[in-house]
Amino acid sequence: MSLPLAGHAAEGTRIQVTGEIIDTWCYYSGVMGSPDAVVGSAHHTCALWCSAGGIPVGLLAEDGTVYMVLKVGEDDQTAGGDTTLKLAAHTVEADGMLYERDGLNYLVVSDVVSDLDITNQNHDDYGNVPPFSIPDPNK
Amino acid sequence: MKKLIALLAMMASPLAAQDFSEGSEARSWNLYAEVPAKFEATVVDLLCTFTGDCPADCGAGKRQLGLLRTADDTLILPMKNSQPAFTGAAVELQPFCNQTITVDGLMIDDPELGANNVYLVQTIVPPGGGDKIKANKWTKNWAAEHPEAKGKGPWFRRDPRIKSIIAEEGYLGLGVELDEAWIADNF
Incomplete structure (x- = not known):
């Protein structure tokens, strides 16, 4: 039987940050290639797969910091939920609370101030990553 | 000390x-x-x-x-x-x-x-x-939640939400028209 923990909050910091909603597993593990290749339009389809599959999504800020997204607005379903899925590979301006713990940054987004869609159009540099993310129309 | x-x-x-x-x-x-x-x-x-x-x-x-x-x-x-x-x-x-x-x-x-x-x-x-x-239960759970998506191939090719977004935005996420042109040039 599982019981709810006592509901005490940690101390967070309110921040505003701009960055791309990324697939954190491919970004951190290197399983699909270099960090620059597993973001943007090149990796859009794989980012959809990972987000729908419940892998944590992150916000990759312009300075390279990754924020693990735990909630967006009222939607707490960041393990495969609709809100984060629709934002895959999009650049967003977010307002929220930052919690730092054991070397990771966790972000509770209270408001997506703006959704700039996909701004990192890197498919001509890296192709589609992984190559099987687009089915070969000739097969 | x-x-x-x-x-x-x-x-x-x-x-x-x-x-x-x-x-x-x-x-x-x-x-x-x-x-x-x-x-x-x-x-x-x-x-x-x-x-x-x-x-x-x-x-x-x-x-x-x-x-x-x-x-x-x-x-x-x-x-x-x-x-x-x-x-x-x-x-x-x-x-x-x-x-x-x-x-x-x-x-x-x-x-x-x-x-x-x-x-x-x-x-x-x-x-x-x-x-x-x-x-390793994830795919089994997904199949139970999506009986309508039963078929051949991995789950991520059949997932209704993913298919819907790709149909609307393309594989690259930049629109179907750009997608089709890029695929024609690169496959």
């Missing part, structure tokens, strides 16, 4: 020296930053931990969960289950919400990139011991 420093060093050494790869039977994924790691931890709801919003079921597998390691109180982020299928770990861990389990898997350790305390779960030993459970 020297005695105090020596005492502090002795107190700190058991944690500093702890090797979580000891006893691990994790299979390699040939990832450059992987480190086998087996440890006891309590499954926690991350939103609960940080904000105090704590549903009894830890979010029913839809919230991201954490592993609070018993040995050193470090909060680990489990990102992946054991399936090579773009699948996360929350569904595997949620049945053990707020319970203490033993996990075996791969830590990804690349501080330069910011990968600290992130983890791929391969097996789970339930509270109190017993047989290891493989952390």
